[in-house]
Amino acid sequence: MFNWIRQVLAVTRFSVLSLPQRKGSSAAAMLGIAGVVAVMVGVLSIAQGVLKTMQSSAADENAIVLRSGSDSEMMSGLGGDDTRIIAEAPGIARNNLGALASPELFVIINIPMRSTGTDANVPLRGVQAQALNVRERFRLVEGRMFEPGLNEVVVGVGAREQFAGLELGSSILVSQEMWPVVGVFEAGGGLAESEIWVDAPVLQSSYRRGNSYQAVYVKLNTADSFDEFKDALTSDPRLNVKPMREADYYTSQSTTVTNLITGLGTLIAFIMGLGAIFGALNTMYTAVSSRTLEIATLRALGFRSGPVVISVLSESLLLAFAGGLIGAGLAWLAFDGFRTATLNWASFSAITFSFDVNAGLLIQGIVFAMLIGLIGGLLPAVRAAGQPVAMALREL
């Protein structure tokens, strides 16, 4: 075993030392793999970004209540009486204003995107004072909060960045009237940053919604209070509602879009990966061919086939690893933090998010590169080791 390992190390060393003699084909294979990894990591970072935005929206001790049978706020509807009964349920935290329960209204308005000028469905959320206490990460970063009873809006930082005409001091068209933007807020990177918030009663009036809402967001005493809260609501004969933990709700909201992007990214990576495998195969066949003399000589001297296979595979894996590192690095430089908007298929409204090139994705990209290198190097390695020594020496 010791002798075998020594052979592996020696033969692999020759492979690596002789790499500069094949720098052209080696660089081509390496850059091909780098391109595949960069695209794969780039596309998958979109899904990661959406997921991160959704996950940032949730707090462990928060819950959302929709009408039973609804999968999103868009499809839900709750009367004013319902929201009051919900606010009285056990398990909800309280402050000096009362229960930390926020009945909210959710409509969609059309605002053009900055990048394309095409209209996007932007969420317009009607909230009241407790909304800011339920969402602890809400923070006004510019201007002021809207005045209750006035046609004023505050906009999320993501919405301001992606959609046109949402700067502080400008006005937007809501229900045939121009409403001024009086403030800009952050929400810990969560989904709310893609939204525009207004006073709920004003929005009810403008959209002729009477005293109806679509969801109630609540802050519970602790995360463990959820079961008590849920049981109370679902057993109350006056209500027909579906309480969910915020984390579960946002995960369900992002499933469609993240699955779609992940599937697409994987498909693209697979197709490009096939191309890269052929590139690696070609490079390694060339490498093996240019090293026929060396490999045959080593085997004639008594080196065994196994170390030869491992040395060719090592070279291929080394190139793939370097390509993977370059690709992952490029993806990180080019995409990480890049902010854009997409449609949330669950709510048919736009969400703004940042591409998230995280450590897991980088490792995934490098592992994928190594897989390409392994497949690309395997056949040439077997060929190098399987060629009869005498024949290989005679071919020269």
Next chain:
Amino acid sequence: MTTKANGEVLVKVSGVDKVFKRGSEEIHVLGGLDLEIPTGEFLALMGPSGSGKSTLLNLVGGLDRPSEGAVEVGGKRIDQLSDRKLAAWRARHVGLVFQFYNLMPVLSAQKNVELPLLLTRLSAAERKKRAAIALDIVGLSHRAGHYPRQLSGGEQQRTGIARAIVTDPTLLLCDEPTGDLDRKAGDEILDLLQALNREQGKTIIMVTHDVHAAARATRTLHLNKGRLSASPIDQ
């Protein structure tokens, strides 16, 4: 291992056929060939191109297997060894010298000579010491740190010979060792081989086209159409 010509048979080739297949065509290179080489002999194998000289050398060196017949070296049937055992046997008992030297271009002369020792359990210091001795024997101590591209053809072949003898093998197999060299460098290589045979008792089989080179051997055999003879008949 140092040996002197003592009449004891080191290599015994019995009834060996070698057939190569090219598509559906069969090419009979050697047919019913018998050969005995005593320990300590310096044998020159001559013959026209395609006569099977290198094939015979490969069979004796365990680089190839006969289609029929037996190859014994030191009393051992090497044609019956597994690939793995044959590789280990070659590493231990055979020194190979190639026409085009077959040195690793990325390694210095010293490291090239050390290569076969990587297959042993010797320490790095011991490997270095033995490689230095081998290089000294071939008169290349002063070029130990040079790479093959920095050496002349003759020096490269000397390095190849140092690599072949560094494990102190029983048998030295030389395939056209002077075929790529000018007369002067070729003579130096032949001097060296002769010295290894006479002074260290190495058994040498040398394939050559060159009558001048063959004259240095203790015996010359001619191979033609797969058959051996003592004189160059039927050529």
